[in-house]
């Protein structure tokens with residue numbers, strides 16, 4: 220492109236960058252595109268003739284920047300970590316005061332805070348922006364979580380609002396707070412995504428190993444569940460994955476997929492941040508751990524041999540409508556608990572980093588476009604819209620009745636699975652967290668006694684004011 224005409228430039232023509240560029244172009248914005256492997260950008264244009272007039276591939280970073288109207292907007296969509304830092308460093312000398320650099324990939328929010336600080340004083344604005352929805356979401360409308368200066372968000376709004384998914388007439392994009400707020404919320408979105416996926420996989424494990432169901436039958440059950448309380452994108456795609464037949468073998472494709480889950484880091488980041496904030500996020504933690512355990516397949520196979528002679532009680536899972544209804548209710552209940560944990564992390568971070576995260580709005584912008592989109596998010600949004608202070612979603616009238624009722628099914632499912640030796644780490648974590656969370660008097664008094672005995676760490680008493688230390692007998 221010879222003259223500076225582009226409204227925005229997208230740097231990185233991988234899965235997400237290419238699809239976002241097409242989406243932006245379709246919304247009638249002149250879009251400059253660039254990729255390290257330059258031919259990819261030209262291919263994106265050539266493969267999409269209907270949008271070619273709006274897409275402007277460039278041969279070098281210099282030409283890419285020169286193609287942008289000033290003040291410039293550059294959206295970086297490359298892999299998290301070093302590639303983002305490298306691109307920022309390459310861009311900086313080419314940009315001017317007032318220009319905006321957006322990192323739209325997944326990022327550790329600590330990196331986003333650091334990058335924001337590093338940009339201070341240059342006059343160039345840095346925006347950390349979480350984008351969710353995968354390839355199709357990026358192409359047709361993702362959920363977008365924006366962090367950074369509010370004034371910069373006002374400048375980006377005209378582009379981001381039409382590009383985002385639309386729900387109930389509103390765009391699924393919002394400014395969530397300064398510096399790392401957008402990437403933090405995206406990280407927690409992914410932590411919840413991990414927990415949700417893991418719990419669905421555990422129910423699948425019960426159906427397969429406890430009930431002996433075949434994948435096509437399970438697909439029908441998940442499709443049915445998708446018509447009511449559990450209606451969500453993840454349950455919908457679960458049904459689709461289970462229904463797929465491998466054309467070569469005629470077998471269910473899911474049975475041919477190796478049981479090792481990949482992970483790119485966001486789930487782990489969510490758990491690390493939960494730990495730093497002192498928030499129990501046990502369902503997210505167990506989901507991340509389960510992916511780690513899954514990836515040690517050879518080791519698991521050896522362990523299976525070591526314990527091959529283990530005798531366990533026969534599975535007591537009920538088949539038929541009643542048994543499936545119990546699984547459905549257990550999953551619904553565990554899901555509420557997992558989301559409550561994710562929201563508790565965000566509430567704590569909001570205070571810690573003085574972001575004032577709009578928790579109800581976050582549920583609204585997750586309502587469409589993103590991977591965890593579900594009807595259930597409407598209920599979360601409503602819980603925050605009552606005007607009452609929400610200490611934890613589990614204490615809100617919106618959810619307490621449902622959890623009180625559903626916990627019986629969750630308890631049954633976790634107990635039966637445990638006895639039968641079918642692993643349910645995330646469902647179990649949800650139940651154990653619930654029991655721990657609702658117990659007014661816990662057992663940490665003993666831990667405090669132990670700490671004081673071995674390390675003079677002190678404790679407080681119910682019957683006395685002030686910090687206490689006891690002279691314990693020598694052990």
Ligand SMILES: NC(=O)C1=CN([C@@H]2O[C@H](COP(=O)(O)OP(=O)(O)OC[C@H]3O[C@@H](n4cnc5c(N)ncnc54)[C@H](OP(=O)(O)O)[C@@H]3O)[C@@H](O)[C@H]2O)C=CC1
Pocket residue numbers: 231232233234235236254255256259296297298299301302305306323324325326350351352353354483
């Ligand atoms: N895929 C998904 O479902 C989602 C991904 N994301 C996030 O979006 C970002 C992009 O992901 P995605 O599009 O899937 O990734 P891809 O692997 O499809 O594409 C990666 C892109 O980054 C470029 N790149 C990688 N390393 C460098 C580098 N050192 N310097 C310059 N360019 C580099 C690649 O260029 P080249 O072609 O030359 O290799 C390519 O354009 C990531 O942060 C990811 O976590 C967010 C939401 C969903």
Ligand SMILES: O=C(CO)[C@H](O)[C@H](O)COP(=O)(O)O
Pocket residue numbers: 325350351352353409412481482483484485486590
């Ligand atoms: O951000 C996403 C969805 O929201 C990406 O798809 C991300 O890659 C998912 O994480 P992982 O690869 O670790 O499963």
